[in-house]
Amino acid sequence: MTTVAKAVKKTAKTKGPKPADIPPAHAGKVGVLLVNLGTPDGTDYWPMRRYLREFLSDRRVIEWPRAVWYPVLYGIVLSTRPKKSGAAYAKIWNRERDESPLRTFTRAQAEKLGAALAEHKHIVVDWAMRYGSPSIETVTKSLMERGCKRIVAFPLYPQYSASTTATVNDKFFEALMKMRFQPAVRTVPAYYDEPVYIDALARSIERHLASLDFEPEVVIASYHGIPQSYAQRGDPYGRHCEESSRLLRARLGWDDNRLLTCFQSRFGPEEWLQPYTDKTVERLAREGVKSIAVFNPGFVSDCLETLEEIAIGAGEIFHEAGGRNFTHIPCLNDSEEGMAVIEALVRRELSGWV
Numbered sequence: 001m002t003t004v005a006k007a008v009k010k011t012a013k014t015k016g017p018k019p020a021d022i023p024p025a026h027a028g029k030v031g032v033l034l035v036n037l038g039t040p041d042g043t044d045y046w047p048m049r050r051y052l053r054e055f056l057s058d059r060r061v062i063e064w065p066r067a068v069w070y071p072v073l074y075g076i077v078l079s080t081r082p083k084k085s086g087a088a089y090a091k092i093w094n095r096e097r098d099e100s101p102l103r104t105f106t107r108a109q110a111e112k113l114g115a116a117l118a119e120h121k122h123i124v125v126d127w128a129m130r131y132g133s134p135s136i137e138t139v140t141k142s143l144m145e146r147g148c149k150r151i152v153a154f155p156l157y158p159q160y161s162a163s164t165t166a167t168v169n170d171k172f173f174e175a176l177m178k179m180r181f182q183p184a185v186r187t188v189p190a191y192y193d194e195p196v197y198i199d200a201l202a203r204s205i206e207r208h209l210a211s212l213d214f215e216p217e218v219v220i221a222s223y224h225g226i227p228q229s230y231a232q233r234g235d236p237y238g239r240h241c242e243e244s245s246r247l248l249r250a251r252l253g254w255d256d257n258r259l260l261t262c263f264q265s266r267f268g269p270e271e272w273l274q275p276y277t278d279k280t281v282e283r284l285a286r287e288g289v290k291s292i293a294v295f296n297p298g299f300v301s302d303c304l305e306t307l308e309e310i311a312i313g314a315g316e317i318f319h320e321a322g323g324r325n326f327t328h329i330p331c332l333n334d335s336e337e338g339m340a341v342i343e344a345l346v347r348r349e350l351s352g353w354v
């Protein structure tokens with residue numbers, strides 16, 4: 001053997017990768033990132049102001065031209081709303097953990113999903129918030145540092161809206177824009193008509209109603225609203241809500257008078273999707289309806305808007321207008337039914353990756 005041939009053979013032996021060392025094409029972990037809306041770090045003025053500033057500066061949430069909106073935001077909203085919203089959050093704050101319920105439930109959902117997928121050693125489940133912390137960018141980077149080469153991002157909104165689903169995806173892609181070596185990604189679509197979701201809602205409603213000592217004459221499906229102008233510009237959210245309610249009525253065998261669709265949480269001077277929940281609750285009581293139930297199919301977890309605005313606020317409106325029995329049906333949260341939905345959708349989106 002010549003000297004050159006010997007050297008080539010030696011190099012091949014010592015430096016080149018042995019077949020067993022070459023990673024298979026699918027090597028790397030798969031990350032699952034659950035994302036919900038967000039939450040302030042505390043109920044005092046400054047944490048509330050920081051949160052609201054980030055939230056209400058999002059062009060997907062407030063579509064007004066900045067020249068019109070910023071003077072209102074900085075001149076009025078950020079000086080008055082932090083105190084008002086802070087007082088509302090204080091009524092529902094999770095004092096044990098010193099955090100908002102939305103954060104508690106989102107973490108629990110991620111932990112339970114991780115346990116449900118534990119058979120796949122290479123899946124890592126984590127969670128983030130669109131506004132506040134932990135941020136989508138921080139958690140996406142952390143998933144990559146933990147070896148994830150593929151990530152499924154799951155905006156936790158059953159009905160699509162640009163003001164929720166799209167802004168989560170925007171923020172996720174914005175994080176990827178800063179990376180040289182990006183992961184492969186998928187996003188979970190809205191699931192307003194998925195049988196697993198409709199069935200979970202139906203079962204949780206049936207279970208709750210069976211636990212009551214009264215029978216609600218009317219049940220209200222109360223969705224977060226959006227301004228009508230957003231719908232006119234093409235946001236499909238309102239139609240998604242109507243479709244969820246229609247499918248739920250069919251699954252429960254109820255008619256239009258038993259299950260109403262309403263919209264809550266108006267913000268600002270515009271007309272929002274109607275009928276409004278607060279006005280409907282008041283009207284029903286004034287018309288002599290004595291017992292109602294309200295649930296929030298558009299919220300994956302209980303939060304300010306369900307616990308304070310509905311469970312407390314709408315209940316007060318109903319009683320003050322002459323109603324007798326009011327009950328709020330909890331969101332799916334990290335219940336067995338709720339986790340069945342999240343797990344089924346994630347497993348579907350992981351197909352071909354695990």
Ligand SMILES: C=CC1=C(C)c2cc3[nH]c(cc4nc(cc5[nH]c(cc1n2)c(C)c5CCC(=O)O)C(CCC(=O)O)=C4C)c(C)c3C=C
Pocket residue numbers: 037038039040061062081085100102157161163164224225226227237265267268298299302303304305
């Ligand atoms: C124009 C303003 C808003 C739009 C559009 C909007 C859409 C929208 N929001 C949710 C879900 C949630 N919103 C929550 C709080 C909240 N929403 C707005 C404004 C708009 N939302 C404000 C100003 C706030 C803050 C609270 C307040 O000051 O009143 C929350 C609760 C977060 C929590 O920590 O508990 C959720 C969830 C959806 C689904 C949606 C459109 C479809």
Ligand SMILES: [Fe+2]
Pocket residue numbers: 224265
């Ligand atoms: Fe909102």
Ligand SMILES: [Fe+2]
Pocket residue numbers: 265304305309
């Ligand atoms: Fe609200």
